[in-house]
Amino acid sequence: xxxxxxxxxxxxxxxxxxxxxxxxxxxxxxxxxxxxxxxxxxxxxxxxxxxxxxxxxxxxxxxxxxxxxxxxxxxxxxxxxxxxxxxxxxxxxxxxxxxxxxxxxxxxxxxxxxxxxxxxxxxxxxxxxxxxxxxxxxxxxxxxxxxxxxxxxxxxxxxxxxxxxxxxxxxxxxxxxxxxxxxxxxxxxxxxxxxxxxxxxxxxxxxxxxxxxxxxxxxxxxxxxxxxxxxxxxxxxxxxxxxxxxxxxxxxxxxxxxxxxxxxxxxxxxxxxxxxxxxxxxxxxxxxxxxxxxxxxxxxxxxxxxxxxxxxxxxxxxxxxxxxxxxxxxxxxxxxxxxxxxxxxxxxxxxxxxxxxxxxxxxxxxxxxxxxxxxxxxxxxxxxxxxxxxxxxxxxxxxxxxxxxxxxxxxxxxxxxxxxxxxxxxxxxxxxxxxxxxxxxxxxxxxxxxxxxxxxxxxxxxxxxxxxxxxxxxxxxxxxxxxxxxxxxxxxxxxxxxxxxxxxxxxxxxxxxxxxxxxxxxxxxxxxxxxxxxxxxxxxxxxxxxxxxxxxxxxxxxxxxxxxxxxxxxxxxxxxxxxxxxxxxxxxxxxxxxxxxxxxxxxxxxxxxxxxxxxxxxxxxxxxxxxxxxxxxxxxxxxxxxxxxxxxxxxxxxxxxxxxxxxxxxxxxxxxxxxxxxxxxxxxxxxxxxxxxxxxxxxxxxxxxxxxxxxxxxx
Ligand code: T1G
Numbered sequence: 009x010x011x012x013x014x015x016x017x018x019x020x021x022x023x024x025x026x027x028x029x030x031x032x033x034x035x036x037x038x039x040x041x042x043x044x045x046x047x048x049x050x051x052x053x054x055x056x057x058x059x060x061x062x063x064x065x066x067x068x069x070x071x072x073x074x075x076x077x078x079x080x081x082x083x084x085x086x087x088x089x090x091x092x093x094x095x096x097x098x099x100x101x102x103x104x105x106x107x108x109x110x111x112x113x114x115x116x117x118x119x120x121x122x123x124x125x126x127x128x129x130x131x132x133x134x135x136x137x138x139x140x141x142x143x144x145x146x147x148x149x150x151x152x153x154x155x156x157x158x159x160x161x162x163x164x165x166x167x168x169x170x171x172x173x174x175x176x177x178x179x180x181x182x183x184x185x186x187x188x189x190x191x192x193x194x195x196x197x198x199x200x201x202x203x204x205x206x207x208x209x210x211x212x213x214x215x216x217x218x219x220x221x222x223x224x225x226x227x228x229x230x231x232x233x234x235x236x237x238x239x240x241x242x243x244x245x246x247x248x249x250x251x252x253x254x255x256x257x258x259x260x261x262x263x264x265x266x267x268x269x270x271x272x273x274x275x276x277x278x279x280x281x282x283x284x285x286x287x288x289x290x291x292x293x294x295x296x297x298x299x300x301x302x303x304x305x306x307x308x309x310x311x312x313x314x315x316x317x318x319x320x321x322x323x324x325x326x327x328x329x330x331x332x333x334x335x336x337x338x339x340x341x342x343x344x345x346x347x348x349x350x351x352x353x354x355x356x357x358x359x360x361x362x363x364x365x366x367x368x369x370x371x372x373x374x375x376x377x378x379x380x381x382x383x384x385x386x387x388x389x390x391x392x393x394x395x396x397x398x399x400x401x402x403x404x405x406x407x408x409x410x411x412x413x414x415x416x417x418x419x420x421x422x423x424x425x426x427x428x429x430x431x432x433x434x435x436x437x438x439x440x441x442x443x444x445x446x447x448x449x450x451x452x453x454x455x456x457x458x459x460x461x462x463x464x465x466x467x468x469x470x471x472x473x474x475x476x477x478x479x480x481x482x483x484x485x486x487x488x489x490x491x492x493x494x495x496x497x498x499x500x501x502x503x504x505x506x507x508x509x510x511x512x513x514x515x516x517x518x519x520x521x522x523x524x525x526x527x528x529x530x531x532x533x534x535x536x537x538x539x540x541x542x543x544x545x546x547x548x549x550x551x552x553x554x555x556x557x558x559x560x561x562x563x564x565x566x567x568x569x570x571x572x573x574x575x576x577x578x579x580x581x582x583x584x585x586x587x588x589x590x591x592x593x594x595x596x597x598x599x600x601x602x603x604x605x606x607x608x609x610x611x612x613x614x615x616x617x618x619x620x621x622x623x624x625x626x627x628x629x630x631x632x633x634x635x636x637x638x639x640x641x642x643x644x645x646x647x648x649x650x651x652x653x654x655x656x657x658x659x660x661x662x663x664x665x666x667x668x669x670x671x672x673x674x675x676x677x678x679x680x681x682x683x684x685x686x687x688x689x690x691x692x693x694x695x696x697x698x699x700x701x702x703x704x705x706x707x708x709x710x711x712x713x714x715x716x717x718x719x720x721x722x723x
Contacts, residue, residue, distance in 0.1 A: 027055025028077075029062060035208045036063035036072045036110075037201070045083035046076045048123045053094075053101035056127070060104050060112070071208035072108060074131060075115040075201060076124075081140070084122025087149065087293055091284055098123040098155030099273060102130035106219050111211050115204035116140045116191075119179075126155035129164060132217045135193045135207050136182040137200045142190060145177035147253045149296060150289030150668060152260060154280035159272040160220035162264035165189050167229065168236035170264075174257045175240060221269040229265070237262070250535045251668055253283055287678070291670030294716075295660060298653035298671060302493040303482060306650060307475055314476070314483035317341055317427070321394035322401050323414055325356020325387070328431055329403035331459025334360055337381040338460065339488045344388045344397060353387045360385060363460065391421045399427035399484055401453050408435055412443040419444035427480055429453040433504055434555070437470030437497040447472035451481050454501060455490075456662045457547060464662035465490040466503050491661045496648035503658040506643055506672070509635035511552070512698070514540055515569040517631060518609050521620040524589045525601045530628045535666025540632075542599050543664075545588035550581045567698060570612045575605070630679075630687060637676040637715075638688050641702035644718060652716045677714045685709035 026042040026049065038059040040046045056074070063069045076082050085098060105112050105127060114120075114128035117137040125142050128134050136142070144153045144161065152158060153174065162170040165188045173180060173188075185191040195203040229237070240258055248254040256279040263272040283289050321344045322333045329345065333356075336343035345360075347353035364381060367373035394400060400422060402414050411432065418428055428450045430440050441447035452468025465485035469478050478494060485492045495502035514527055528539020553576045560566045575581075575588065582588035583597060590599030613620060623631075640655045649655055656671020669675040676684050685705050692699035708715055 026052050027059060029059045031063075031066065031069055033205055033209065034068060034070045034212070035205045036066065036069045037205070038063070038072060038074045039077050040075070040082055041077035043078055045119065046078065046080050046124070047083050047086040048098060049086040049089070050095075052082075053096040053098060056101050057096065057104045060108050064109055069110060070212035072110055072112040073115050073201075073204040073208050074105065074112060074127065075204060076118065076120075078118075080118030080124075081114070081116040081120040082124025082127060083119045084124050084145070085154075087296060090149070090151070090293060091290070098126055099277065102127050102155045106130040106132075106221060108132075108217075111208065111214065111217055113204055113208045113211070115195075115200050115207075116142065117200050119143075121179075122146055122153065122157075123155050126153055126157040126160070129157060129160040129190075129220055130155075132219065133207065133211055134191050135195055135200075135204060136185060136191045137195050138182050140182040140185070140191075141179040142182075142185050143177060143179045144174050145179075147175060147251075147257055148177040148292065150251070150253050150286060150292040151283045152253055152257045152276065152280055154276065154284075156221075156269075156273050156276065158257060158260035158276050159264045159269055161190070162261050163220045163223040163269075166233060167261055167265055168233045171236060171240045171258065171261050174261065175244075175254055250666065251288060252286060253288070256283065288668040291668050291674060294653075294670045294674055295656065295667055298656050298674075299491055299660075301651065302491070302654045302657040303486065305475060305478055305482065305494060314480045315398075316487055317398045317480075317484045319343070319397045320399045320401070320484075321346060321388075321397040322403055323418075324402065324404040325353055325359070326403065326405070327359070328455065328457065328459055329401075330356045330360045330363070331457065331461075332401055332403055332431065332455055333385050334363065334381070334460035335455070335488045335490070337384040340384070341488065342384045342386070344386045344394050346388050346391070346394055348389055350389065353389060357385070357387050391417050395421040396423055397426060399429060399481075401429045401431055402440075403431040403455075406432060406435060408439060411435060411440055415440045415443035415450070419446060425449070427451070427477060427484065429481060431455055431459075434500055437468050437473065441470045441472055448474040449477055451477050452495075452497070452501065453481055453485065454495075454503070456503070462662060463489070463491045464503065464658060465492045466501055466658060466662070467492050467494050468497055468501050469494060470497050491657060493654040493657045494650055495643075495654075495658075496646075498643075498646065498648050502640075502643050502649045502655060503662045505648075506636050506640040506655060506658070507663060509639045509698070510632045511540070512567070512569065513631050513635045515572055516567070517623065517628065518571050519613050519616070519618045520623075521613075522623045522628060523601070523609075524605065526623070527628055527632075530625045531632070533625070534629055535669055537664060541589040545582040545590055545592075545599065548582045548584060549576050549588050565697070570616070571605075571609055574608050574612070578604075578608075580604075631691070633672065633675070634684050634688055634691075635699070636672055637684055638699070638702050638705055640673060641705040641708075641715070645702060645704040652718050673715045677716055681705065681713060681715050682709040 028039045028041060030037045038056060040052055042049055042052055063072045112131040113133040114131040115135050116128055117140050120128055120140060120142045125144055144157050146153050169188045182194050186194055244254045260276045263275050319342050320336050322329045323346045325345050325347045333343050333345045345356060347356060364378040368375055368378050400418060404410055430452050431454060433454055437452050441450035444450060451473045454466040454468055456462035456464050467478055467481045482492045500508060524541035528541050531539045549572050560568055579585055580587045583592055586592050589605060591602040643649050652673045655673050659665035659672040660667055665672060685701055688699055688701045692701060708718060
């Protein structure tokens with residue numbers, strides 16, 4: 009038996025010193041060290057290749073381990089560098105690992121994503137710690153794996169699993185990865201590095217080396233695999249018709265089944281090259297960074313260090329309150345739901361139970377998971393019962409006097425330092441804050457309906473809210489799995505306020521001759537999963553009715569929206585009443601155009617003498633979205649949002665804006681700020697005050713600049 013002496017060496021001389029080489033017990037350890045996530049930045053691929061070659065030339069090395077330093081294995085290519093020239097591709101460095109004459113073991117912990125997992129798939133063996141999260145999330149960035157991932161994963165895990173992983177972009181846990189054959193062993197109890205060396209020693213003399221590229225193609229598909237491929241094809245045609253990446257990913261997986269490895273890789277390379285420079289991918293990459301940027305609070309750099317909420321309370325068990333409570337429970341955070349009357353509490357708890365039961369029935373939640381989540385939700389009837397909670401979210405209906413009273417009571421009972429949050433969607437945060445003796449601890453946490461589904465949480469800062477309170481609220485929302493952006497306090501805050509003009513224009517266009525189905529079709533063709541009228545039928549036409557009445561009473565210049573008002577007064581409140589903008593037959597959720605709506609529209613037009621005309625699709629799209637772009641510019645110039653990209657995050661996660669368009673403001677830039685301003689100015693002349701162009705929009709247009717370069721304000 010040969011003597012294995014322990015030999016540690018310093019960092020290898022790769023440019024960025026992001027890959028280190030060491031030999032221990034006859035095993036070469038190639039470690040990627042590029043914080044925070046070990047992305048494959050400049051020099052990393054080169055470093056890996058140099059180390060593999062060095063280990064192969066090193067007579068004292070029998071086997072090789074590839075691992076990541078810090079919290080992760082490798083989180084994939086450096087997204088910021090996509091679209092620019094890379095001296096060495098992931099394809100090449102992965103191929104070098106696979107070609108090694110000495111066995112290479114990938115030892116994964118934390119995230120092994122994209123090019124990171126592709127490097128691992130090219131290794132001869134893969135082990136993982138229980139916390140490892142594996143995935144190929146490229147389609148979420150509008151690209152496909154480019155390092156042989158489509159070819160190797162399909163050969164290793166079969167086409168059904170491979171398609172699921174690639175098309176969903178989801179993270180696969182270690183256990184599932186082992187079940188799928190992606191991981192050979194899970195290492196529990198020992199440290200991964202030691203276990204990897206032991207594993208590598210165990211396979212050091214085994215030959216031939218298992219190389220994914222050598223696995224046979226042209227395999228006969230099982231019935232289940234054929235069905236999975238078929239389902240993927242159908243789903244792509246239906247759900248991803250605006251996107252290229254999913255269809256290309258499917259094409260590459262199919263190629264892995266029928267073509268030699270090198271041909272499959274060449275196809276993957278060609279498709280990736282096209283996608284990398286596509287508008288769809290640029291927009292999706294922008295959205296990735298916009299989301300992360302929105303989590304940063306200027307002046308409160310310690311956001312990441314905010315404590316985790318251990319217990320929460322929700323006041324009000326209505327639709328919003330129960331949705332928020334479920335969001336806590338879904339994240340494993342114990343939550344108390346407070347309703348003073350037994351009846352209201354029972355109704356809320358039943359709603360929660362029913363919502364989970366529907367998920368169990370659909371198969372997206374197991375009975376065990378439902379029980380575990382319900383066990384985290386406790387109904388209570390007194391304020392004293394919630395006094396100890398770290399955070400409380402008030403979610404009762406929008407009446408100032410009631411909210412003031414609630415915040416007074418919270419102030420009296422809640423422990424010092426508790427986060428006092430309101431889910432109000434419009435009322436000034438200062439009104440609630442001033443009802444307490446600790447306004448610095450009060451902020452808005454504005455969730456979007458249905459709160460257990462929609463990912464946005466708009467954190468609203470009142471004039472006295474402390475930066476730490478904002479940071480803590482953001483941390484809480486992130487721990488709940490939400491995406492956050494900060495807004496300043498004003499009517500509607502930033503998200504809804506920027507959307508109201510779009511809602512107004514869609515109603516007013518009806519009076520001028522457009523139909524709900526025509527407008528819905530334009531927005532679906534643009535990329536929304538559903539048109540705004542169909543969505544309004546789900547949320548209920550009555551939701552904004554009272555608000556409009558209030559605004560009309562307060563402001564004589566308020567432009568009334570006669571069509572929705574009349575529909576509500578006729579009892580047409582949407583799906584829940586079987587009719588709204590559309591008719592619904594026998595509880596069916598399919599919207600059918602309805603002559604009654606057309607008659608109401610015609611009556612309003614005739615009564616007010618509104619001339620009728622036809623609309624092009626482009627006019628509809630522009631009229632809806634430019635109205636909101638203009639309002640968003642006003643929100644920014646008033647300092648009610650930090651950044652242009654925060655508005656995009658709100659639209660993506662609060663309103664289902666098509667992600668491949670980047671967001672409202674990103675999209676507006678693709679049209680051009682100047683063109684937007686020009687049109688807004690024209691409509692200002694035609695329709696009057698509500699189209700008054702914002703100062704910021706005018707300035708950017710005059711300078712020939714882009715909206716997304718506009719400097720954000722400090723709230
Ligand atoms: N490139 C550049 N920066 C990245 C990055 C990446 N791949 N991943 C994360 N960051 C930055 C991020 O912007 C943030 O920066 C910080 O790291 C922490 O991230 C060849 C072509 C790994 C699950 O799509 O999904 O491989 O804001 O706040 O919540 O086929 O980051 O602090 O300045 O998100 O703990 C495929 C993307 C690339 C993974 C960690 N890989 N990353 O989440 O932290 S394409 C991905 C994530 C590719 C190959 C192809 C998440 C995470 P800052 P974070 P987190």
